[in-house]
Amino acid sequence: MKKVGIITYHFAQNYGAVLQCYALQTYLSQQGYEVTVFDFVSEKQQKNNDVVKHGASVKTAVTNICLLPFAHSIRKKHARFVDFCQKNLYLTPHFSTVESLEQYIEKNGYDVIISGSDQVLNPNINDFEMAFLYPFKTKAKKIAYAASTGNASPDDIQKIQCYLDDFSKISIREQKDLGKFDAETAARLSVVCDPVMLLRADTWNNMLEQPSGKPYLICYFLHKKLFREEFAIAQKIAKSRSLELKVINARFGPNSFRKGTVFDAGPREFVNLIANASYVCTDSFHGTLFSLIFHKQFSCLDTKQNHHDTRKKGLLESVGATAAYQNIEDPLKICSTLNYEEIDCRMDEIRKSAAIFLEILDE
Secondary structure, three states: OOEEEEEOOOOOOOHHHHHHHHHHHHHHHHOOOEEEEEEEOOHHHHHHOOOOOOOOOHHHHHHHHHOHHHHHHHHHHHHHHHHHHHHHOOEEEEEOOHHHHHHHHHHOOOOEEEEOOEOOOOOOOOOOOHHHHOOOOOOOEEEEEEEOOOOOOHHHHHHOHHHHOOOOEEEEOOHHHHHHOOHHHHOOEEEOOOHHHHOOHHHHHHHOOOOOOOOEEEEEOOOHHHHHHHHHHHHHHHHHOOOEEEEEOOOOOHHHHOOOEEOOOOHHHHHHHHHOOOEEEEOOHHHHHHHHHOOOOEEEEEOOOOOOOOHHHHHHHHHOOHHHEEEOOOOOOOOOOOOHHHHHHHHHHHHHHHHHHHHHHHO
């Protein structure tokens, strides 16, 4: 049995980050590999992901005061993330330096070490660490799976090119990212699905609870500047379908005071809220992906001014679900025409491509 290690953003209190890590680990385990997730979190990453900020600045103090009304929910949400990771991720001991990670990999005889998914190839973000690139020599085969470059430019990618040259195989999550790599690297790149898609609904169903209460529409919005417009669309759809309106709180702020807000959902509760909803409104890539997996009628909201993030639209186009795409500037449309028989067939073809890429683990 080959020993496989994964490094990614498993530590962030972000639903997509944790669930994509769980999905890749689970999929590889299903294929018969011995899989662990490297519990690498640098001191900088730890500080970036603390909800309650530390420091003596006026801004920090004001932020912490504003969070006081949500203190109980913040603690409960944090506890649910920690509980999910401890119970569902096969975590190694904790590391905070590249040197300790390197030593652990060599000592424990890993055959393959994977970087990804998520923005592990984006040096621009605050949470980026060189550890994502395994910047050391090792007997283990280095692979990048469904890595994203985010807003990194070709020049940014060039700065880490020497480390990419040491990877046996690289796959990326977005087709548009191909142009950011030099010709030699681009020629050996594959485009594969986000790990969340690797698992079919029957696997995700293992963490579901039976629905209770009234039928509802669930909202999951990441873009706080668009929240007012997006929420207005959700209100209209909920009213037209006589659905209770619930909102998964993505970040704490003025919008958190709205009636129906779910403050304390962990990863498991997030999946449940989407799976049991009668309708979904989201501007999130993973909200869109889970809606497709669970055969939801949903609205994937976007704005015509969004030129830098085409992931959601690209996903919908690839599976034949563009009927769910809604620009917030356009007249309202309620999606009820998705052909999930066709969508499932297309998703299975995408999964097959990913499976072919991952055959490198056996080479």
